Amino acid sequence: MTASVIIAPSILAGDFAALGAECRALAQAGAEWIHVDVMDGHFVPNLTFGPPMVKALRPHVAGRLDLHLMIAPVDPLLPAFLEAGPDSVTVHLEAGPHVHRTLRAIREAGRQAGLAINPGTDIGALRWLKDEIDLLCVMGVSPGFGGQTLIPATIAKIRALREMAPDLPIEVDGGVTAQNARALVEAGATVLVAGSAIFRGGPEAYGPNLRALQAAAGGGPG
Numbered sequence: 001m002t003a004s005v006i007i008a009p010s011i012l013a014g015d016f017a018a019l020g021a022e023c024r025a026l027a028q029a030g031a032e033w034i035h036v037d038v039m040d041g042h043f044v045p046n047l048t049f050g051p052p053m054v055k056a057l058r059p060h061v062a063g064r065l066d067l068h069l070m071i072a073p074v075d076p077l078l079p080a081f082l083e084a085g086p087d088s089v090t091v092h093l094e095a096g097p098h099v100h101r102t103l104r105a106i107r108e109a110g111r112q113a114g115l116a117i118n119p120g121t122d123i124g125a126l127r128w129l130k131d132e133i134d135l136l137c138v139m140g141v142s143p144g145f146g147g148q149t150l151i152p153a154t155i156a157k158i159r160a161l162r163e164m165a166p167d168l169p170i171e172v173d174g175g176v177t178a179q180n181a182r183a184l185v186e187a188g189a190t191v192l193v194a195g196s197a198i199f200r201g202g203p204e205a206y207g208p209n210l211r212a213l214q215a216a217a218g219g220g221p222g
């Protein structure tokens with residue numbers, strides 16, 4: 001399983017005045033996914049991108065644009081975000097009462113459907129939703145900001161989720177570092193989102209940072 005670990009740089013840690021260039025630099029450095037964090041200043045205490053920004057970034061993302069919507073309610077804005085051209089759209093279990101409907105709408109639009117769960121949310125709902133999703137996103141921090149420290153209980157949570165869903169891609173988002181990557185992957189994570197761990201040191205360091213994380217995760221030189 002470790003051979004297929006994907007590192008998904010979070011553009012939240014990039015230079016907001018040059019996001020297109022940041023996406024191109026990450027692709028050049030070897031990134032296959034770009035994780036784009038949408039925050040609404042309501043569901044989470046921070047405000048980032050709207051649909052026009054995601055649409056503008058799309059041509060600069062060579063691989064998979066992995067959209068993480070931290071917005072509530074999500075349904076009114078979902079069509080505009082789907083229209084912006086992401087490959088996958090992840091919504092939060094905590095963002096509304098009708099997540100099942102939202103996940104169906106994402107798949108019906110031909111995108112992969114992701115479900116994110118906050119650190120304090122119990123995993124039981126996965127039992128009822130696992131057939132509706134292509135990706136499970138386990139938050140390693142309370143969402144809203146980059147640069148936070150991984151909540152240690154995340155590792156046991158991923159292990160429990162992996163038992164419930166042996167074949168589901170599990171993404172961990174927030175607080176990922178070269179120091180904890182191995183434990184996260186051994187617990188069952190297959191996608192590591194990383195902001196600060198990739199962007200520290202500037203564009204010249206993106207490639208070495210990606211490879212260091214991949215090596216720490218046990219997934220080869222990628």
Ligand SMILES: O=C(CO)[C@@H](O)[C@H](O)COP(=O)(O)O
Pocket residue numbers: 010012013035037068141142143144145146147148173174175176193194195196197
């Ligand atoms: O969704 C979020 C935060 O809410 C993440 O995607 C962060 O952007 C990850 O940043 P680091 O914790 O890796 O710095």
Ligand SMILES: [Fe+2]
Pocket residue numbers: 010035036037068173193
């Ligand atoms: Fe995220």
